[in-house]
Amino acid sequence: MAFIPIYLLVLGVTITVDYFVGIVLERMSDNRRKLFLILSIVTNIGILFIFKYFNFFNSNIESVANFFHWNYSYEGLKLILPIGLSFHTFQSLSYIIEVYKGNQKAEHNYGIFALYVMFYPQLVAGPIERPQHMLHQFHERHEFNFDNFLDGLKIMLWGMFKKVVIADRLAIFVNAVYNNPESHTGSSFVIATIFFAFQIYCDFSGYSDIARGAAKTMGFELMVNFDKPYLSKSVDEFWKRWHISLSSWFKDYVYIPLGGNRVSESRLYFNLLITFTLSGFWHGANWTYLFWGGLNGLYLIVALQTKRFKLKISKVFRMEKYSSVVDLISIASTFVLICFSWIFFRAKDIHDALYIIKSIFLSAVNMNFIESLIKAANSISNFGTVNLLLSFILIVFLIGIEMIQSKIVVREYIDSLSYFSWAVYYFAIISIIVLGIFSETQFIYFQF
């Protein structure tokens, strides 16, 4: 993934096509509207396919051809993925679909439409906005507002803390373990997977916060993309809290058009599986992402199938009396399931993922868990026991903040403390300076 100036042409093509298609869709009322909708979808998905998925399909066709001893020797394309392509493609598509459905008026100002597609805070890694939420903001006058500016800086500060202090620190351990699985044991994989769960969360939500904060400084509101996902009590709830802009996009434009849940049971399961598999595929052209997406779909299917059984168990054992314990178990088990799926997301390929899973289960009862973990940490350059301890402390700190956030808005509470709030902000800034990892780790979701 890269910023290459000529790729601005790619952005230019999608903006221009969708701008004109939007106006045409608004003016037309007959069946030709569908043709223009298809034109836009084909253009957008076509460009995405060429840059992101062509080589994947090509290499898989080649593998199949080799298996059957057919002659197939088409070379892959040597194209670098343009920065933010997956994000602005989907944002543009949502505009066209909403105009087609009649939920949104077409934007007649080319500049404003271009700005909607390539608004810089969210161009590279979202959130994937909806036209109803964003477009009108570009028509409003935005004067400098000190409170918005300050609020924006505070949101960016929290995002920066999550990214450079937590995510990039965890990344050192995760990368060392996942990039060399044969050199590590089960205990390392367990911790690396948990670390990855928090790394990807802090990395992506950190970026989203920086994007939201940057937009807020200018008086723009971007949607919240994460809502304390690891406090979810079910996988279904997790997907309502994780990467909300993408999951709602797939729900509105893939799942519901397929029939959603207003279909037969088998069709419902099919819809879920397809939606989540495609969602996984959006993340990257690799079987691991497909598997990750499909696995999450499978979790939801199993959850639906066992819903009645769980309700019965709950009634029999009168679990409403122990709701806190039940909630805790639900949160923990959901976290375990999500972490298990992250193994596929992070592993280089399916082979590595299966190797890691096997190692985790084989060394499940490891009497020297802590010892081997400390040994692993010390063997990793620039990590060591201190960073291992700090990583755990930061994760506990993050969970604590999120739990408090579920009761009160932490930022507002801090601001209510008047001058004492300054101490909190000084602490955050100094923490970033002292503990931040300022190496070449980019944001994970930039690669999508």
Added chain:
Amino acid sequence: MNRGENRMKKDNRTRAIKVFLFLLIFIVLERGIGLMLMNLKTDENRIINGQMWDEFYKMDKNEIDILFQGSSKARFAYNPVLFDKELNVTSFNFSTPLQTPKVSYYALKQALETQTPKLLVYDIYWNTFGLKHDTMPAFYVFDSIKNPLLKYGLMLSTVEDDEFASFFLQKISTTYRYRGNVNVLISNVISAIKKISGVAIVQKKPVNSEDYKYSNKGFFYSDKVFEIDKFNFNQPPSNFEWDDEQFEYFEKIIELCKSKKIKMVMVAAPIPKPIVEYLKRYDEFSARFQYIADKNKIEYIDLNVINSKLNFIGNEDFMDSGHANQNGSIKIAKILIPLLKKQIQ
């Protein structure tokens, strides 16, 4: 002016004062924390390099006759005091850790603002001609360069895009510069906890405090002896590739000397013989520099080649696999002085 406008003005004034106060307190806090971190552990390298440059800047204008330049290999190999005595000159060793030709170029330009030596002895360490990322070597020199154009030229040519933020932060923030010492603070806390809970504490030997010392005129020395049996000969040498940009800067150094009518000699300080054999590609390295020397009509003195014939220096004359100890520097001077005599006559 109506009430509303007055109130807005008052609010803006209050906000401006608050912002100013916030920033002021932050600057004071940041500086204080930075100084506290700085005092947790002395950065010996930084102090020593500073001493070397301070000594250099105190010398009289055009006082230096021979300038030695190169990496840490050179700063341990060439003792200016020995050369001064035998050659009746004033010399100075201008070497810094891992100094690449790119960094040497800027350091030399700075040096030539106050000095015009008759001879530049440039130590050839093949490894520095393959370094693509020379931010760290630049860092040892950056603080001491006074000419702002040279300073920022060095920064722009060595700092990578993704290191810029880090490099810039190190310059403006004392806390960021010494943040590495937080590990010392955490280790102290862990030791204190262990002490309270009765767990035995293993004292870590401080690095560098007894390994070497700074003498004067840029020369460093050590009495340590290389423990060759502890060297891992089974691990193959790391992959090495030349970096063309370093050679470009080396050509610039040659041109600079020519333009200032400074004679130049290329010298490869010796390393232990078993290490030369271990490298396997040493002949290739030496041949490349011989070619450059011949092309530019410069003398190239490869002390490893001379050692292979004369055996003038042994494993016991090195402190480690790359640096001569004090005994070694005396033996190097003995061989090199007659060769340099011809250059300055």
